[in-house]
Amino acid sequence: xxxxxxxxxxxxxxxxxxxxxxxxxxxxxxxxxxxxxxxxxxxxxxxxxxxxxxxxxxxxxxxxxxxxxxxxxxxxxxxxxxxxxxxxxxxxxxxxxxxxxxxxxxxxxxxxxxxxxxxxxxxxxxxxxxxxxxxxxxxxxxxxxxxxxxxxxxxxxxxxxxxxxxxxxxxxxxxxxxxxxxxxxxxxxxxxxxxxxxxxxxxxxxxxxxxxxxxxxxxxxxxxxxxxxxxxxxxxxxxxxxxxxxxxxxxxxxxxxxxxxxxxxxxxxxxxxxxxxxxxxxxxxxxxxxxxxxxxxxxxxxxxxxxxxxxxxxxxxxxxxxxxxxxxxxxxxxxxxxxxxxxxxxxxxxxxxxxxxxxxxxxxxxxxxxxxxxxxxxxxxxxxxxxxxxxxxxxxxxxxxxxxxxxxxxxxxxxxxxxxxxxxxxxxxxxxxxxxxxxxxxxxxxxxxxxxxxxxxxxxxxxxxxxxxxxxxxxxxxxxxxxxxxxxxxxxxxxxxxxxxxxxxxxxxxxxxxxxxxxxxxxxxxxxxxxxxxxxxxxxxxxxxxxxxxxxxxxxxxxxxxxx
Amino acid sequence: xxxxxxxxxxxxxxxxxxxxxxxxxxxxxxxxxxxxxxxxxxxxxxxxxxxxxxxxxxxxxxxxxxxxxxxxxxxxxxxxxxxxxxxxxxxxxxxxxxxxxxxxxxxxxxxxxxxxxxxxxxxxxxxxxxxxxxxxxxxxxxxxxxxxxxxxxxxxxxxxxxxxxxxxxxxx
Numbered sequence: 114x115x116x117x118x119x120x121x122x123x124x125x126x127x128x129x130x131x132x133x134x135x136x137x138x139x140x141x142x143x144x145x146x147x148x149x150x151x152x153x154x155x156x157x158x159x160x161x162x163x164x165x166x167x168x169x170x171x172x173x174x175x176x177x178x179x180x181x182x183x184x185x186x187x188x189x190x191x192x193x194x195x196x197x198x199x200x201x202x203x204x205x206x207x208x209x210x211x212x213x214x215x216x217x218x219x220x221x222x223x224x225x226x227x228x229x230x231x232x233x234x235x236x237x238x239x240x241x242x243x244x245x246x247x248x249x250x251x252x253x254x255x256x257x258x259x260x261x262x263x264x265x266x267x268x269x270x271x272x273x274x275x276x277x278x279x280x281x282x283x284x285x286x287x288x289x290x291x292x293x294x295x296x297x298x299x300x301x302x303x304x305x306x307x308x309x310x311x312x313x314x315x316x317x318x319x320x321x322x323x324x325x326x327x328x329x330x331x332x333x334x335x336x337x338x339x340x341x342x343x344x345x346x347x348x349x350x351x352x353x354x355x356x357x358x359x360x361x362x363x364x365x366x367x368x369x370x371x372x373x374x375x376x377x378x379x380x381x382x383x384x385x386x387x388x389x390x391x392x393x394x395x396x397x398x399x400x401x402x403x404x405x406x407x408x409x410x411x412x413x414x415x416x417x418x419x420x421x422x423x424x425x426x427x428x429x430x431x432x433x434x435x436x437x438x439x440x441x442x443x444x445x446x447x448x449x450x451x452x453x454x455x456x457x458x459x460x461x462x463x464x465x466x467x468x469x470x471x472x473x474x475x476x477x478x479x480x481x482x483x484x485x486x487x488x489x490x491x492x493x494x495x496x497x498x499x500x501x502x503x504x505x506x507x508x509x510x511x512x513x514x515x516x517x518x519x520x521x522x523x524x525x526x527x528x529x530x531x532x533x534x535x536x537x538x539x540x541x542x543x544x545x546x547x548x549x550x551x552x553x554x555x556x557x558x559x560x561x562x563x564x565x566x567x568x569x570x571x572x573x574x575x576x577x578x579x580x581x582x583x584x585x586x587x588x589x590x591x592x593x594x595x596x597x598x599x600x601x602x603x604x605x606x607x608x609x610x611x612x613x614x615x616x617x618x619x620x621x622x623x624x625x626x627x628x629x630x631x632x633x634x635x636x637x638x639x640x641x642x643x644x645x646x647x648x649x650x651x652x653x654x655x656x657x658x659x660x661x662x663x664x665x666x667x668x669x670x671x672x673x674x675x676x677x
Numbered sequence: 678x679x680x681x682x683x684x685x686x687x688x689x690x691x692x693x694x695x696x697x698x699x700x701x702x703x704x705x706x707x708x709x710x711x712x713x714x715x716x717x718x719x720x721x722x723x724x725x726x727x728x729x730x731x732x733x734x735x736x737x738x739x740x741x742x743x744x745x746x747x748x749x750x751x752x753x754x755x756x757x758x759x760x761x762x763x764x765x766x767x768x769x770x771x772x773x774x775x776x777x778x779x780x781x782x783x784x785x786x787x788x789x790x791x792x793x794x795x796x797x798x799x800x801x802x803x804x805x806x807x808x809x810x811x812x813x814x815x816x817x818x819x820x821x822x823x824x825x826x827x828x829x830x831x832x833x834x835x836x837x838x839x840x841x842x843x844x845x846x847x848x849x
Contacts, residue, residue, distance in 0.1 A: 138704075138706045138707070140706055140806070140807040141807050142807045142808070142809045144809050172804075172807065174804075174805065174807065176709055181709070181805075213710070218712075225799055225800070225801065225804070226799065227775070227798060227799040230775040230778075231774070231775050231798075231799075232775075235775075235799065237774075237799055237800065238800075254712075262720060296720075298719060298720075312717050312718075312719065314718055314719065354717075354718040356717045356718065359786075361717070361779075361782065363718070363779060390779040392779060392780075392782060392783045393783070394782055394783040394785075394786035394787065395786060396786055396789050397786070397787070397789045398786065398787060399782065399783025399784055399785070399786040399787035400783055401779060401780050401783045403779065403780075427774075427775065429774065429775040429776040430776050431776065434740075434741040434776065434777060435741075436741050436742070436743050437743075458780060458783070458784075459787070460783055460784050460786070460787020460788065461787055462787055462788055462789045473754075474789075476787070476788055478787070527750075529750075569747075569832060571832045571833070573833075574833050574836055575833045575836075576833075577831060577832035577833060602831035602832060602833070603831075604831045604832060604833030604834050604836070604837075605827070605831070605833070605834050605837050608831060636828060636829050638825070638826060638827055638828075639813070639826045639827065639828045640828075641810075641828055641829055674809045674810060674828070675809075676806075676807040676808060676809055676813070676826065676828065677807065
């Protein structure tokens with residue numbers, strides 16, 4: 114901790130001395146969320162012994178010519194419900210110094226980085242889901258020529274906060290990560306390609322983790338065996354991106370050697386993952402088809418880690434990220450141990466002035482996605498699928514399991530009627546395998562239809578009102594839902610909103626109730642504050658393969674964010 | 678505890694010293710140099726966000742962000758007029774991660790938007806600009822100075838952008 118403080122003091126003294134020089138800047142941001150908790154047995158909300166909880170972050174970034182330095186303060190007093198309580202504490206878990214020139218970039222300290230699509234390595238932060246796996250170490254980027262990019266990293270991952278003998282500090286995890294990435298643009302590399310209408314990029318990544326062996330035993334036929342756990346585990350991937358307007362195709366394939374872990378049940382099967390994207394787009398029309406297959410591809414710096422802890426890689430979820438309240442009730446989450454699926458989307462603009470397009474044009478967004486479990490077959494009749502200490506199972510790439518994890522068909526129409534009035538309507542049909550995706554075997558698969566209408570009316574240049582109506586219809590889980598929300602905006606500073614979600618036809622009628630919420634906020638330039646009061650339904654927020662369970666809450670919430 | 682006090686003192690002193698310098702010399706922040714990607718996936722350095730001495734709008738957004746899309750629809754409606762009157766060039770920086778990065782080009786084309794589109798899949802540029810949430814909009818003058826920033830979007834916020842763009846054009 115002392116070292117941290119001296120480091121920070123040094124950075125800021127440096128900035129004080131040279132800030133007056135032209136070109137030096139400090140920028141950053143501040144965000145805090147405070148919540149009070151009332152007990153509300155009907156919705157399952159618990160109170161907090163502390164009465165109120167608070168998460169806060171402040172970033173300071175300094176830049177002078179080729180030098181960047183930064184530090185982030187984080188304080189959890191104590192951690193908001195629904196976020197990992199391992200974060201309870203405060204300190205400076207993020208600090209770095211970076212030097213960069215046109216073809217050379219070196220960073221010491223903490224950094225975030227992604228190779229390709231992130232399927233072998235991604236270090237990132239998302240405060241909304243409480244995720245941060247920053248690397249503490251060294252990164253060197255080198256571009257010998259403009260079309261050739263090399264990137265090498267080494268370090269350990271951040272793992273929340275914990276107490277040690279010196280007070281609070283961010284704990285660096287046991288595993289060491291080493292990685293290398295390269296990317297080349299053929300168009301810039303070969304003169305004959307320079308004027309080609311086809312743009313071609315290739316990339317290659319290699320990532321390796323080291324973690325000391327921990328004893329793991331398995332009992333077979335009354336004999337106990339000690340498993341031989343690999344201390345070094347490597348994963349590599351190759352990718353390409355070819356664009357020839359209006360078409361584009363990109364793909365990445367990754368392979369990982371045997372990596373027995375708590376997540377895969379200590380099986381020795383090597384893992385692999387494939388992502389393929391095809392797009393076609395011209396002005397007014399865009400289409401994407403994405404295919405993805407994951408087979409035993411969880412990759413963590415600690416082999417005992419589960420949930421969203423210590424991921425080295427990021428397996429992007431290809432299903433649509435819904436933002437309206439009800440379509441986001443049942444979000445899909447990447448299944449690291451195995452999934453195969455397709456997602457496609459069409460965006461279409463019906464021209465303004467046409468009969469269907471109307472005076473201002475109309476936008477359509479049509480989406481289809483479906484995810485299945487992968488096909489798994491027993492290695493032999495005496496070894497069950499996924500048996501600890503074995504190769505687990507055999508999987509055929511061209512077959513898939515009949516289990517549908519998730520299916521989403523949705524259509525969104527966005528139309529402006531006049532200078533003052535516009536609307537969005539959405540229809541969604543959803544299949545959600547609750548038991549497998551949330552790990553609750555007693556739950557039935559949810560089949561739901563969802564309809565949404567969102568109207569905005571501009572009363573004057575500065576005043577506008579928005580009305581949102583939503584309905585979710587299902588015979589499973591909690592039954593039907595209806596929602597009405599009204600938001601009044603006074604540009605550019607004020608907003609007020611009132612909303613109510615009502616649960617009805619619940620198979621357990623005693624839980625039918627209203628989830629009301631009131632909020633108002635003030636914003637000026639890049640500062641925004643908001644106060645709300647109400648009930649929040651229990652749910653799950655997922656971003657990619659990382660999810661956060663949000664507990665039901667009843668209380669006040671205050672948020673403040675500011676950038677400077 | 679002593680260390681913490683020392684740190685607080687240094688922080689306050691250095692920041693206030695920095696700001697007091699700002700008050701007298703009126704220095705503006707500029708766009709930092711960060712490597713992100715262009716719409717075709719090629720490496721793009723943000724120092725290339727330029728517009729021959731005319732103003733620039735840089736708008737951070739995502740395909741999953743409702744208010745962002747509302748704002749961009751409005752900017753798109755006004756873009757032709759604003760460009761004619763002020764010469765403005767609009768760069769929209771998508772913070773979609775690899776879940777939806779590949780969908781940005783078809784999405785933008787589907788909406789028939791005319792903006793310059795950049796991809797910031799791991800939020801490196803977003804972090805370097807101090808952005809917390811999207812949408813977050815920056816207005817930059819012809820000398821590359823960030824003269825205004827705005828977070829969130831409500832109907833009518835674009836009027837403020839237009840006023841600033843006109844001021845920048847008149848003061849040129």
